[in-house]
Structure formats: structure tokens, C-alpha cells
Amino acid sequence: xxxxxxxxxxxxxxEGDTQAFERLVAENEKKVYALALKMVGNEEDALDxxxxxFLKAFSNLKGFRGDSRFSVWLYRLxxxxxxxxxxxxxxxxxxxxxxTDEDGEPAELEIADETTDPAAIMxxxxxxxxxxxCVDALPxxxxxxxxxxxxxxxxxxxxxxxxxxxxxxxxxxxxxxRRKLAQLLRGNPGFGEGTFAREDRHTGEREVETH
Amino acid sequence: xxPCEEFEELLSAFVDxxxxxxxxxxxxxxxxxxxxxxxxxxxxxxxSGELSALPEVPETFRKRVMDQIAALPHExxxxxxxxxxxxxxxxxxxxACLALVLLISPLRGALTPKKDAGGTQGMKLAAVPSAxxxxxxxxxSASAPMAGGADDAYMMSATEAEEGDAAAAPDEPVSCExxxxxxxxxxxxxxxxxxxxxxxxxxxxxxxxTADRPTPQEMGSLAPPRFTLGAxxxxxxxxxxxxxxxxxxxxxxxxxxxxxxxxxxxxxYETAEVPVETARALIEAGYETVCxxxxxxxxxxxxxx
Numbered sequence: 001x002x003x004x005x006x007x008x009x010x011x012x013x014x015e016g017d018t019q020a021f022e023r024l025v026a027e028n029e030k031k032v033y034a035l036a037l038k039m040v041g042n043e044e045d046a047l048d049x050x051x052x053x054f055l056k057a058f059s060n061l062k063g064f065r066g067d068s069r070f071s072v073w074l075y076r077l078x079x080x081x082x083x084x085x086x087x088x089x090x091x092x093x094x095x096x097x098x099x100t101d102e103d104g105e106p107a108e109l110e111i112a113d114e115t116t117d118p119a120a121i122m123x124x125x126x127x128x129x130x131x132x133x134c135v136d137a138l139p140x141x142x143x144x145x146x147x148x149x150x151x152x153x154x155x156x157x158x159x160x161x162x163x164x165x166x167x168x169x170x171x172x173x174x175x176x177x178r179r180k181l182a183q184l185l186r187g188n189p190g191f192g193e194g195t196f197a198r199e200d201r202h203t204g205e206r207e208v209e210t211h
Numbered sequence: 212x213x214p215c216e217e218f219e220e221l222l223s224a225f226v227d228x229x230x231x232x233x234x235x236x237x238x239x240x241x242x243x244x245x246x247x248x249x250x251x252x253x254x255x256x257x258x259s260g261e262l263s264a265l266p267e268v269p270e271t272f273r274k275r276v277m278d279q280i281a282a283l284p285h286e287x288x289x290x291x292x293x294x295x296x297x298x299x300x301x302x303x304x305x306x307a308c309l310a311l312v313l314l315i316s317p318l319r320g321a322l323t324p325k326k327d328a329g330g331t332q333g334m335k336l337a338a339v340p341s342a343x344x345x346x347x348x349x350x351x352s353a354s355a356p357m358a359g360g361a362d363d364a365y366m367m368s369a370t371e372a373e374e375g376d377a378a379a380a381p382d383e384p385v386s387c388e389x390x391x392x393x394x395x396x397x398x399x400x401x402x403x404x405x406x407x408x409x410x411x412x413x414x415x416x417x418x419x420x421t422a423d424r425p426t427p428q429e430m431g432s433l434a435p436p437r438f439t440l441g442a443x444x445x446x447x448x449x450x451x452x453x454x455x456x457x458x459x460x461x462x463x464x465x466x467x468x469x470x471x472x473x474x475x476x477x478x479x480y481e482t483a484e485v486p487v488e489t490a491r492a493l494i495e496a497g498y499e500t501v502c503x504x505x506x507x508x509x510x511x512x513x514x515x516x
Contacts, residue, residue: 018280025273033272034265047272054276056472059283065469076470083486087508131261141488149227150262156229164467164492175223182254 001027006070013061025054028071031152032078038147039082040089041136049085053078068161075152076162079144086140130191134184142177149174215241218248226255451503455487455510459499464514467492473514481514 001009001023012020032053037046056077057064064073135143148159156174160167185191218241224230225238242249451457460468467489473481485493490510494500503510 019277021280022273022277025276029268029272029276030265033268037266038262047269050268050272051276051279055279055283058280060470060472063464063470067466068469073470077472080471080486084484084509128261131258135262146262150259151265153263156224156227161466161469164486164489171220171224171229174227175220178223178226178255178258179219179251181258182251185254185258 003069007066010061010064010066010070013058021054021058024057024070028074029054031071032074034151035075035078035147036082038135038151039079039144040085045085049078049082052081056081068158071152072154072158072162075148075154079148079162083144126190130188131185134181134188134191137184138177138180141173142180145170145173146177146181215245215248218245222248222252222255225252226259451501451511453507453511454484454503455505455507456490456494456503457501457511457513458490458493459513459515460493461515465493465496465498467496468512468514471512473512479515481516483512483514484509485512486510 006024009020009023013024029050033046033050036049036053037043040046040049053074057074060077064070135146138146145159145163148154148162154162156167156170159170163170165173218238221230221234221238225235230238238248238252242252468483468485471483471485471489473483475481487508487510490512493510493512
């Protein structure tokens with residue numbers, strides 16, 4: 001969907017053509033749901049968050065000023081809704097947070113020794129599970145930015161807008177988050193020196209890589 | 212395995228397609244000879260490929276959303292709902308304004324070096340214990356009486372150098388966690404208040420940070436907005452302790468709040484809870500702020516259209 005088409009649809013919705021909004025849902029539901037799923041961690045809550053995102057987007061459409069793409073605005077809504085949800089959920093759960101500050105490295109972190117390469121080809125599903133666990137183990141702001149980047153594919157400039165931080169911070173925080181994630185992965189016995197079945201972002205083709 | 216320091220950000224930006232052509236060439240060249248970075252780059256690419264695979268959305272999702280939308284009241288752009296609001300929310304902004312008038316006007320006079328005030332050079336410094344040094348405050352503070360409870364008020368300047376080189380560095384990010392009192396200027400009252408905040412130098416509760424709007428003359432010199440801190444009452448008194456901060460926005464909605472849903476109140480303002488990141492961006496941009504408890508994860512924005 002081009003930016004022009006997007007604007008036309010929004011115009012129609014604001015004129016009262018409620019059904020036109022369905023195209024905006026169809027265009028964005030996958031990423032909104034994926035973003036919510038990665039942020040809140042389970043399908044049921046993620047569906048609720050995604051639904052709330054679209055309802056709020058509809059209710060607040062007049063407030064969309066069109067200085068960014070609709071999707072960027074929508075991701076920000078989703079992000080805020082999920083953050084709010086996580087915050088409320090935290091109040092009723094006891095969470096032990098290992099990480100306290102942005103640069104503090106977790107003390108118990110073990111980094112895999114390169115010389116003991118098991119060269120075992122792991123089940124892709126297990127690797128996915130391990131990756132999911134490691135992403136969840138990241139400090140919240142690292143998890144958020146990685147998820148935001150990988151799921152939505154937004155540019156650094158747009159992520160900066162969505163998260164309300166500078167582009168430079170986006171760049172450095174992503175680098176730190178990735179390094180930490182790599183450390184967590186390599187320190188996880190379920191990962192070893194495993195490989196992922198890679199799905200190319202642009203072609204959707206799947207190929208299994210082996211060492 | 213740690214990437215070569217110089218390449219930490221470059222590898223990440225490379226994976227995201229955010230590296231410049233020169234940086235891309237640099238990374239490509241480097242990974243030919245550096246096994247650690249080559250291995251890490253591949254891992255980053257694998258992770259990226261894996262995480263960006265999108266899950267299937269249940270088929271019923273879209274219909275559910277559209278059904279809900281159809282069930283909404285007709286006006287699509289209706290904003291917010293009328294909800295009950297705690298009285299303190301309404302008074303927080305007013306309290307901030309009142310505090311400005313009562314505290315900042317006189318002390319701002321004191322902050323400007325005056326020939327007839329003798330010791331005012333000291334007033335350029337960060338903390339101004341007005342009650343303990345009335346003579347130093349000079350005519351400025353005498354001309355406008357303090358409100359009750361302002362005896363232990365202090366002001367903190369995080370301004371540009373024109374107010375004095377002892378002020379906080381201009382580039383230092385302004386937030387509810389950032390300011391620290393100049394130890395030379397802390398007296399017993401301010402020390403008490405710091406203790407009361409429970410976090411030592413980490414956070415000041417109940418302080419008011421406001422953008423001290425430049426006077427017309429100052430506008431001419433493009434002086435940046437100035438920030439001052441006061442503490443007319445505790446965060447508990449204002450209710451701001453429930454939040455990281457309470458920030459007042461008037462007129463044009465800043466970009467960082469795009470998409471945030473505000474709740475309308477009959478008194479003519481709107482409120483929304485925002486994450487700390489957003490709050491920091493607003494505080495740095497100079498919006499009126501009442502600092503709450505830095506341990507909180509959300510801030511309240513009070514918006515006056």
C-alpha cells in the first residue's frame with residue numbers, strides 16, 4: 001500500500017466509511033500482532049493488545065497528522081498499549097529483575113568457548129525456543145528495541161520517533177542489545193554453536209544453513 | 212566473544228542496512244580477517260532472520276476488530292472518554308504554576324547578579340537555600356513573600372552559562388533523575404529533603420522543574436529554555452509520587468506524543484500516561500514538569516489544547 005493510498009483510505013474512514021478501515025487492518029495486522037506477541041509473550045494477550053491497538057487507531061484517527069506513515073503511528077500505539085499492559089501485569093506478579101542498568105553486564109553470564117564447538121545441528125524449533133528465552137531475558141529496553149526493529153523493520157529514524165529517543169541512541173542501544181543477546185545465546189547450553197533455518201526478510205524463501 | 216570495539220555499532224547497523232556505503236565496505240573488509248566479528252555478524256544476521264519471521268494471525272482476528280468497530284458510537288474521531296479523575300491531578304498543574312509565581316519570580320531576580328546585592332555572586336550556584344541566606348537573596352526575595360512551607364525551598368539551576376558557570380553543563384540531559392545539588396550550597400534543610408527523597412543523589416521527589424520562559428530580551432539572543440527546580444511541597448502532597456513525573460503540555464502536541472490517547476476531562480484538559488522514555492524527551496524539550504518518584508515506570512502528561 002502506498003502512502004497515497006493510505007491517506008485516501010484514512011480520508012474515507014474519517015468521512016464515515018467505517019468499512020474502509022478493514023484494509024488498514026489487513027495491511028498491518030501481522031506486524032502489530034507479532035510486535036504485541038513478542039512484547040507480552042503469549043498469544044491470547046497479544047491478540048487483545050493487537051485488537052486494542054486497531055480500535056484505538058480507529059477512535060483516534062483524527063489525531064493522526066500524517067507526518068509519518070500510518071504504520072509508524074500504529075506501532076507506537078501498540079507499543080504504548082503493550083507497555084501499559086506489562087506495567088499493570090507487573091503489579092500483580094513478582095518479578096525478579098536481574099538487570100538494573102543499561103550497561104551493567106549480568107554477572108552470571110557465561111560465554112561459550114569457541115574451541116569447544118559441538119558442531120551439532122540442532123532442531124530449529126529448539127533453537128527458536130532458546131532464542132525466545134534469551135530475548136525475554138534481555139533488560140526491558142533492550143528487548144523492546146530489538147523487537148521493534150526486527151518485527152516492524154522500521155528505520156532507525158522511525159524507531160527514534162516511536163520510542164521517543166534520539167537516532168544515535170537507537171543505534172547504540174541496538175548494538176548493545178544485540179551483543180547482549182549474542183552473549184546470552186552462546187551461553188545457553190541449548191544453543192551451542194547451532195544455526196537457524198533462515199527466512200529471508202525480503203523474499204520469504206527458506207534455506208537451512210549448516211556449518 | 213566480543214566484537215572489536217570499533218565495530219560493535221557498525222556490525223549492528225550493517226545488519227539493519229543502516230550503515231553508509233563506506234561503513235559497509237569497512238565491515239566487509241574487516242570480517243575477512245577477523246574471525247570473531249565474522250562469526251558475530253553471521254549470528255546477528257541469523258537472529259534477525261529468525262525474529263523477523265512473522266507469526267500467523269488467526270483468521271477471525273480481522274472480523275473481530277471490524278465487528279468491534281461497527282459496534283462503536285458513530286463518530287470515528289471521538290477522543291477519549293469522560294472518566295472520574297482524582298482531584299489532585301487537576302491541582303498538580305495549578306500547583307506548579309503557583310509555585311512558579313511564588314518561588315521562581317523572586318529567586319530568579321536573585322539569580323541575576325545585581326550590583327547592589329553584594330554577595331549575589333554566590334547565588335549563581337546551583338542550590339539556593341533562601342531561608343538560611345536571606346541577606347544573600349537580597350531585595351529579590353524580600354519583594355515577593357514566600358508561601359508557607361517555602362522556607363526550605365531550594366532552587367536548582369540547570370541553565371546555560373549566562374546564569375553562571377557553576378550551573379549544570381548545558382548538554383547534560385535534563386530529567387527527573389539527573390540533578391544533583393552542589394554540596395557547597397546544601398544546608399541542613401536541603402540535606403533533609405534529600406534524605407526524605409530516600410534515594411540520596413539519585414532522585415529528588417517533589418521538586419518542580421519548569422522551563423523558565425525567556426523574556427523578550429532573552430528571546431532576541433536565542434537563549435535556550437532554562438530549567439529551575441523548586442520544592443514547595445513533597446511529591447506525596449501533590450500525588451506526583453504515583454508517577455515518574457507529571458508534565459504539562461500546552462497548545463501544539465509534540466511529535467513524541469503522536470498516537471498517545473488522551474483522556475478528556477470536563478475541566479478542559481486531557482491526561483495520558485506515558486513511558487519514562489517519552490517523559491524524558493518532554494522534560495528535555497522544556498515542558499513544565501513536577502518530578503515524581505524516579506522508581507515509577509510511567510509519567511502523567513496533562514495536556515491543555
